[in-house]
Amino acid sequence: MHTSPDIFGTEQSNAVQAAFKERYHKVIEYFFSRNATYWPCFADPGFRGIIDFRAHHLHPDLRLASYPRGTELLTELRQEQNVRHEILIPNGKANDLLEFAAALSKDWENPSSVENVVSMPCDPGIYGSMVGSLANPNLVYSEYAGMAAELEASVIRQIASLVGYDPAQASGIFTQGGTFCNLYGYLTGIRKSLPDAKRFGMGHTHDYRIINSQGGHYSNITNLSLLGVDIQNKTIRIKMNENNDIDLKDLERHLHACFRLGCAVPTIMLTMGTTDTFAVDSVRAVCELRDSLCEQYEVRIKPHVHVDSAIGWSMIFFLNYDFTNNPLSINAEALAGLKLNSLRFQDLKCADSFTIDFQKWGYVPYTSSLVMFKNKEDIKYLENDPLNFSYFERDLQGRSYLQSTIECSRGAAGLFGAYSALKYLGVEGYQMIIAHCLQNANYCRYKLHELAYVKVLVPLNQGPSVGFRMYNPALIKDAEAEFAYEYGITPSDEYQARLKRNNDWHRAFFLSRGKIGLYNSWVEFVAHTGYDEHRRFHRLPGEKAVFMNPATTHAEIDAFVSNLRSAEGKAAA
Numbered sequence: 001m002h003t004s005p006d007i008f009g010t011e012q013s014n015a016v017q018a019a020f021k022e023r024y025h026k027v028i029e030y031f032f033s034r035n036a037t038y039w040p041c042f043a044d045p046g047f048r049g050i051i052d053f054r055a056h057h058l059h060p061d062l063r064l065a066s067y068p069r070g071t072e073l074l075t076e077l078r079q080e081q082n083v084r085h086e087i088l089i090p091n092g093k094a095n096d097l098l099e100f101a102a103a104l105s106k107d108w109e110n111p112s113s114v115e116n117v118v119s120m121p122c123d124p125g126i127y128g129s130m131v132g133s134l135a136n137p138n139l140v141y142s143e144y145a146g147m148a149a150e151l152e153a154s155v156i157r158q159i160a161s162l163v164g165y166d167p168a169q170a171s172g173i174f175t176q177g178g179t180f181c182n183l184y185g186y187l188t189g190i191r192k193s194l195p196d197a198k199r200f201g202m203g204h205t206h207d208y209r210i211i212n213s214q215g216g217h218y219s220n221i222t223n224l225s226l227l228g229v230d231i232q233n234k235t236i237r238i239k240m241n242e243n244n245d246i247d248l249k250d251l252e253r254h255l256h257a258c259f260r261l262g263c264a265v266p267t268i269m270l271t272m273g274t275t276d277t278f279a280v281d282s283v284r285a286v287c288e289l290r291d292s293l294c295e296q297y298e299v300r301i302k303p304h305v306h307v308d309s310a311i312g313w314s315m316i317f318f319l320n321y322d323f324t325n326n327p328l329s330i331n332a333e334a335l336a337g338l339k340l341n342s343l344r345f346q347d348l349k350c351a352d353s354f355t356i357d358f359q360k361w362g363y364v365p366y367t368s369s370l371v372m373f374k375n376k377e378d379i380k381y382l383e384n385d386p387l388n389f390s391y392f393e394r395d396l397q398g399r400s401y402l403q404s405t406i407e408c409s410r411g412a413a414g415l416f417g418a419y420s421a422l423k424y425l426g427v428e429g430y431q432m433i434i435a436h437c438l439q440n441a442n443y444c445r446y447k448l449h450e451l452a453y454v455k456v457l458v459p460l461n462q463g464p465s466v467g468f469r470m471y472n473p474a475l476i477k478d479a480e481a482e483f484a485y486e487y488g489i490t491p492s493d494e495y496q497a498r499l500k501r502n503n504d505w506h507r508a509f510f511l512s513r514g515k516i517g518l519y520n521s522w523v524e525f526v527a528h529t530g531y532d533e534h535r536r537f538h539r540l541p542g543e544k545a546v547f548m549n550p551a552t553t554h555a556e557i558d559a560f561v562s563n564l565r566s567a568e569g570k571a572a573a
Helices: 018-031 047-056 060-066 070-077 096-103 124-134 148-161 178-193 219-226 248-260 285-297 312-318 332-350 376-382 392-398 414-450 479-487 493-513 554-564 566-572
Strands: 171-175 209-215 235-238 269-270 304-308 353-355 370-375 453-454 465-469 521-528 539-546
Touching: 018 414, 047 096, 060 070, 060 171, 070 096, 070 148, 096 493, 124 414, 148 171, 148 312, 148 370, 148 414, 171 178, 171 414, 171 453, 178 219, 178 269, 178 304, 209 219, 209 248, 235 248, 235 521, 248 285, 269 285, 285 304, 285 332, 304 392, 312 332, 312 353, 312 414, 332 414, 353 392, 370 376, 414 453, 414 554, 453 479, 465 479, 465 493, 465 521, 479 493, 493 566, 554 566
Parallel strands: 209 235, 209 269, 269 304, 304 353
Antiparallel strands: 171 370, 353 370, 453 465, 465 539, 521 539
């Protein structure tokens, strides 16, 4: 379980190269500066006031008091309960309460904001979303969408080309968030394997098992509840390995059992880029295993393999990067990580469908999500009875996925934002931003590893998420050895007491030290122990910082790590 220091590199290999820095400043200037010269929409007086206040990047505890009439406006907002009777004539000025609420919404532009897989949207993404809101098309039906349907098809073709799908055969649906994308993935498999469930429900069908990994997002389970799946008895959660990837041997064992008994497996849900540790499941290996076992057991309808790549999808921008010549001057540590990820994400094209959240590592405002299908014929499995759509023009229904979509309304603001971001940033712009984030993540791992009482979790997972556990320096001098002890799960009382002691100390220190440098977050399941003989494990809490923020620099990381060192002083005292 000990981690080699070589994994974290050196000060030099984690340094930002001058050539990269010069290019990166241009990307920030053009696409993340809210500059009205490039994006005139930001010249609006109301927008300008919001932008200018947020540009101060105040500490969360100071924002309300620093806003003009902040406390007064908050009181007014909290006391509102009736819709005003008379009209309010516009006067060209921003509404005080609207501006106040926007200015004091979470400040994702602050360089310290690294709490989760959320970030500031880019300027073209905001502009595109505003254009989409202005036109207000409904993508659910061709007559309500107009030319917006062509825009959706354009983005789908672009993503298909990037990932390695055949653009002529692939398709997709813009929807409201990654959870909905994953819901489409589950539902497609169910409709393929269990077609009667559409009319009679999941309880009517013969035996089946839905498969996902214990390391997946919580929507992997909440979606099953929405679908009426018997989670307790009809879901198999596959074990994780040390890097939180899906355990292929455990998956193989369960697939053998299902197929041997004639039990249908509608969907296998995988993840490429988990939320807290950026674990990447081996999609090609899973698909090859599925195909081999389906042939062995003569399974006619194969399990539908859907990949939740809501976070990790952005790695496809590096699938054709020239790692040998490194034209963007990415530093050595990030370059090695990106090369590793590009090899892993080459396999995304093996999936039957996958999730994209432009609202995460695509820098588009909420909500902007796309579920991609390798074969557009799969969407037909989602079709409902045409008689249910009697108030739509019959001859026009086939021009959109009206009968196949979960939603009866599909807003297009997210689509317009995604199109605009792709158009202006291009592959190279996205490469610059993503490389910047990974350079920050690796630098943070390197600095944390210098602290003997900090265990950096799964450093081989080269994503934006940096998870770690801290131990009391007065008791623990080797975090690697202590984590190895925790990982080797035992039933003894001494083990349980030591685990609790470590967890309690870290939680108390997290709460006491305040937000300095980085505003990171506490996670109840950032790591796990090994498995006992009953397939049980312990969830281990800890901290995480997610480096998706284009504004974050090494300076914030240095201040954060320096603050962590206060644990040494407390231990000495």
